[in-house]
Amino acid sequence: MTEKQQAEVLPIIAGVDFRFKYPAGAYMSKCLHEMKENARFLGIQCPKCKAIWWPPQVVCSYCHSETGTNWVELGPRGTVINWVVVHIPAIDPRTGEVKATQPPAATIRLDGPEGRGANWLHFLEETDLDKIKKGMRVEAVFKPKEEREGQASDVMFFRTVEE
Amino acid sequence: MFYPKELEEVEPIWEEQPAAVSGSDIAYDVGRIGTKFFAELRDNKKILGIRCPVCNLVYVPPRLSCKNCFTELKEWVEVGDIGTLLTYTVVYVPGENQPFGPPYAIGLIQLDGADTGLMHVIGETDFEKLSVGMRLGAVFSEERDGSIRDIKYFKPL
Amino acid sequence: MARFGRRVAVVGVGLSHCDRSRSDVNKVELANESIRRCLDDAQLSMSDIEEVMVAEIDSLFGVGQSQMWYTDDIACYLKPGVKVETGGSVGGSACHSAVHHVAAGACDVALVTATSKGGGTREPIERFVAGARAQAAMTAGMHPIWDRWVFVGPLMLFAFMANDYLMRSGCTREAIAKCRVKAAKNAMKNPYGHLKRDITVEDVLNSPFIIWPLRLLEFCPISQGSAAMIFASEEKAKKITNKPVWVEDIVSAHSKQYWTDAMVPIDWGSQEAGAVALWKRNGITNPWKEIDVFEMYDPSSWAEVIWMEWMHLCGKGEAWKLVDRGATEIDGEFPINPSGGVVSTNPGVPSTTMRYVEAALQVRGDAGEHQVPREVKRAVGHGFGGTNWNTFILLSKDMP
Amino acid sequence: MARRVAIVAVAQTKYDDLSQTNWKYNWEELLYQSVKPVLEETGLTFTEDGTGIDASISCHDSIWAGSPFSAGKTDDVLGTHFRPGEKIDADGAMGVTEALCQIASGDFDIVIVGGVNIDSAAPRNKVENYCFDPFYQRLMGLDMTSAAALQAQRYMYRYGITREQCARVVVKSRRNAKNNPYAFATEDLTVEDVLRSKMLAYPITALEIKPMVDGSCTMILAEEEKAKRITDKPIWIKAVKNCYDGYYLGDRDLADCKSLEVAAQGAYQTAGITDPRKEIDVADIGAYFSYHELLWCEGLGFCGKGEGGKLLDSGATEMGGEIPINPSGGALAGSPYTVEGLARIAEAVLQLRGEAGARQVPEAKTALAHATLGACGQWQQVMILGKEI
Secondary structure (H helix, E strand, O other), X not given: OOOOOOOOOOOEEOOOOOEEEEEOHHHHHHHHHXXXXXXXXXXXXXXXXXXXXXXXXXXXXXXOOEOOOOEEEEOOEEEEEEEEEEOOOEEOOOOOOEEOOOOOEEEEEEOOOOOOEOEEEEEEOOOOHHHOOOOOEEEEEEOOXXXXXXXXXXXXXXXEOOO | OOOOHHHHOOOOOEEEEEOXXXXXXXXXXXXXXXHHHHHHHHHHOOEEEEEEOOOOEEEOOOXXXXXXXXXXXXXXXXXXXXXXXXXXXXXXXXXXOOOOOOOEEEEEEEEOOOOOEEEEEEOOOOHHHOOOOOEEEEEEOOOXXXXXXHEEEEEEO | OOOOOOOEEEEEEEEOOOEOOOOOOOHHHHHHHHHHHHHHHHOOOHHHOOEEEEEOOHHHHOOOOHHHHHHHHOOOEOOOEXXXXXXXXXXXXXXXXXXXXXXXXXXXXXXEEEEEOOOEOOOOHHHOOHHHHHHHHHHOOOOOOOOOOOOOHHHHHHHHHHHHHHHHHOOOHHHHHHHHHHHHHHHHHOOOOOOOOOOOHHHHHHOOEEEEOEEHHHEOOOOEEEEEEEEEEHHHHHHHOOOOEEEEEEEEEEOOOOOOOOOOOOOOHHHHHHHHHHHHHXXXXXXXXXXXXXXXXXXXXXXXXXXXXXXXXXXXXXXXXXXXXXXXXXOOOOOEOOOOOOOOOOOOOOHHHHHHHHHHHHHHOOOHHHOOOOOOOEEEEEEEXXXXXXXXXXXXXOOO | OOOOEEEEEEEEOOOEOHHHHOOOOOHHHHHHHHHHHHHHHHOOOEOOOOOOEOEEEEEOOHHHHOOOOHHHHHOOOOOOEOOOEEEEOOOHHHHHHHHHHHHHOOOOOEEEEEEEEEHHHOOHHHHHHHOOOOOOOXXXXXXXXXXXXXXXHHHHHHHOOOHHHHHHHHHHHHHHHOOOOOOXXXXXXXXXXXXXXOEEEOOEEHHHEOOOOEEEEEEEEEEHHHHHHHOXXXXXXXXXXXXXXXXXHHHOOOXXXXXXXXXXHHHHHHXXXXXXXXXXXEEEOOOOEHHHHHHHHHHOOOOOOOOHHXXXXXXXXXXXXXXXXXXXXXHHHOOOOOHHHHHHHHHHHHHHHOOOHHHOOOOOOEEEEEEEEOOOOOEEEEEEEEOOO
C-alpha cells in the first residue's frame, strides 16, 4: 500500500452530554434555607479551635473536630480583603453560557465572632476599580424573597456602605 | 440518624448541572493512524488493519503500538469486509451515542484477515437468527465523513 | 539509612514534543511517545517494566476510566497498575506511588505515565475559545453549588494571589515580569518547551489583563504533551544506569475543599507544610544554600515569586527582590525552573512529572543547553493541583 | 513486602438509594458516616508526630462524581488538610493496595483509606459510555451492561453456561444479603423472577446487574507493631496483586479472564497458596453482573475453565459450602462504584474477625477479596487476608 497523502480526517465528535445531581448536603442545605427564608447567614464554628466555616461543614478542616450544631450568625456586613476583575469571557459551567462581563469579585470577611475563616468569594456592586479598597465595608444585597431559590446567588452582590 | 436531628430533618437542596463543559461536546483528534484508517474507509470503502511483524497479528482497529511486544506498528494491510461473528448482544434500552434506536444488535466481528474482533452494529437481521460463528458483511453508509459509522452496519450473509 | 525501607532511584525519563495541538496523535499514542523515549533513555524494554502508574484527570480530558484505554499503549498489558487523580499535581502523585511501590518491595521497576490531550476542535485552533473552556472545565472542579457560579478557574485564584502580594509586599510589577522573561529565556533552551518566545519585560507589562491584576503573559499556555519516568530499586538501578538519581524524600500536603480561604489569601499552608516537612526531615536548614536547582509548578509568574516565600526559600516580602536582581536565573544563586517552568509549557497532567523529570536531568547533568552551570547535587521538584494540593520530591546525586 | 501490614478497623454505611431522600447527604457527609466509626474504634486522631494517622487516601472515581479534582470533597473528613494525601481514581480496592505500599515502604505507619460514591446522582449508562474510547467503541453506544452482555454471550456460547445458572447467582446473592445489615437488595427472588425482569441487553436482565446504591466505606491500615497495639484483632494482608487486560474488547476472547488469572496466581504465590479452593475459607468477589461470579470463580482457580456453572450447581459456593462466595451478597446486593472493592475487603475483614453476625463463615482463617473495574473485567485485583501473620 502506498503512503500517499490522506485527506484530512476531522476530529471525531463523541461527546457525552450528562448532567449530574449535586447534593448540597445537610449542613449546606440548612444554611441555604436560612438565606432563602430569613436572609441570614448561618455559619458554623469549630467548638475546639474556633475556626468559622462558611459554608458550614461537618468537620473542622484544621483540627478535625465535629462542628455539631455550633451555629453562629455571620454578616450581613463584611470587610473586603481582596478583589479581582475578570476581563475574559467566562463560561458558566452550570449552564455552558458565556458571560461576556461580570462585576468585580472579592473575598469578603463576614462580620461575626473572632476566628479564622468566615470568608466568602462573591461579587461587588462597585465596578470602579479606583474606589475598591482593602478594608472597605460592604453589605450583602439579597434578591427579593420570592426570587430566592436557596442558592449562593440569592445574594446578588455586596454593596459598599459607609460606617 | 447519624447527624443531629435538625440536620437530618432539613429539606435537602440539590442542583442538576452538567458534569463538566469540557466533556460535553468535545471533538477528539484521531491522530495519523486513525486518519489513514478513517480516510481509507471514507474514500475507498476499505477496511485497514495493521500488522505486528513480531507477534504476527493483524489488529483491527489499527494502533500505534503492539500491546504484547511494544513494537511500533507500521505495516498496513487491507482486511476483508466480510467476517465471522464472535459474540453479540441485543440492546433494548436507550443510551448515549447509540447508532440506532433500541432495540439494535451489536457484535464483535472478526474480519477475514484480521486477528481481532471489530465492534459494530448488526443490521438487516432478525434477532432470533443471530448466532455466534455466523458470517457477516459490511454495508457502507452512503454519506461518509470519516468515522467508524462510515460502515453503516454488518449484515448476515 | 534512607527514609524508605529500600532505596529508590530515577533511572529513566522521557518527554514528548509539546505543542498547543498535537493532532498528529490521539491521546494514547501521545502517552506512548514519551514512554518510548523513556524506555530508550533507560535502555529498557517493555518487559522490564513491572508496574505502571497512570496519572490522569478524566473529567477534563474526555474519557472516563482512562487507565483502561491507556493500557495497551503504556506497557501495562497483563501488568499491575495504579491510577491517581490529584489535579495538576497528579503527575507527581503518580511518581510518589511508584516510589512507594518500589520501596515497599511490591516491584523493582515502575513506570509513571502522564498525558494531556484535551479535546480537539473542528474549528481552526486560533478561533477556538480554548482558554475560557479550560478555565470553565477546571471551575467544574469547584463546589458545584457554592463555588462554580462565581469562580473563573485557577486563573481567578492567581489573580487574587497577585493582588494580595501587590498590597502586601510592595513589589514592583517589573520584578514579576522579569520572572516571566527568565522563564521564556529558559524555555528557548529547552527542546521540550512549548512557548518559546523571545519576550521582554515591556511585552509582559503591555500584555492585556485577563483577570486584573493578572496579565496574559503572566499566565501559562494550554499545551498538549506527555511525560514518563522510570523508578527502580537500588539493586536494579545500579544495573540499569551508571547515573542513577536517588530519591531522597517525597512529601505531599493537601488541603481542604473550599478555596475561598486560599484566596484571601492568608493560606498557602499546604505549600508551607509540604516544604517545611521536606526541609526538616532531611536536615536542610537553609534550602537557599543547600538545594542546587528548584523546579516549581508555576502556573503564573506570580505563583513562583509568592510560593518562594511560603516554601521558606527566603523571608516574607523578599522573593520579588531576589527575582529582581536575577538570583533565580539559570546562572543565579538559586536557579528556579531552568526548564522554563509551567508558565512556558502547561499540559496540566504531565506538568508535575515534567518538573520531576527536569530535576532528575539536572542532577544527572543531562539537561543540555538548560543545564545550570554548577554542580547539582540536590534538586527539588514541586507539583501543584486540585484544591491546593502539593507534592515535592527531593532528588540527589549521592545515595542517601 | 518490606513490612507487614494489617487492617485494624473497617466501617461501612448501610448502602442505600439516596435519591429516595432527595440526596440528603453530600459526599463528605456520606463518607464521614464511615470515617467516624473507625476513628472511634481505634481511638486514633490525625497527627504529625507519628502517634496517630499519618496519611490519608481518598478513593473517588471522578467520572462518577461529575467533576475534576472530585476527591477534594473528601479532604476535610479524611483529615487531609495540610497533610499527606493521595487520591486514587479507580476502585477503592486499589486504594487499599496503595495504603499497603505506603506503609510497607516505611514512609507511613498508619494510613486511612476512604471511598464514597453517590451512584444515584449520575446517569449510569451515560457515564459508562464515556468510559469507552471515542473512536471505535463509544459510537456503538456501549455501556458497561452491553459490554458485559457481549462477554456473557461469549461465555455461554463457549462453555454451555445457561441463563438459569446466571440467574441463580442473583438468587444466592440476595439470600446471603438478608443476613448483611449493610446490604440494599435483600428481597426473595426466584430464578424466574430474574429471567423475566426487563431485558437490558440480551442475555442480561435488570435484576442481573448491580442495583444503583450510594454509600461509603473506610478502613485504617497499620504496620505490625502499631497494629497489634491498636487492636487485638488485626487482619493481615498476606498478598495482593492486580492486573490489566488489553483494552479493545475485540482483542480478547471474552470467555477468558486472563488478567484475573495472572492476578490470582501472583497473589497465591506470594501468600503460599497452592490449592485455593481448599486453603481459602471465604471469598467476597466483585460481581457487577450475574455471570461475573461464575467466570471469576474460574479465573480465581476455584474450578476449571468452563466449570463456573457446575461449581455453583454443586453448592460449594453456598453458605456452608466448601468455599462460600459472597456471604455479604456482593455487589449484586448493592455496593456503589468505587466503594465496590472496598466493601469486599471490609467483608473479608469482618469474616476473619468473626464479626459477620448471621452470615459468619465458621472458623474463617484465610479470606479472599476480589475487585474488578472496566469493561468485561479489564482490571482485576486479588487480595488475600489472614487472621494470623
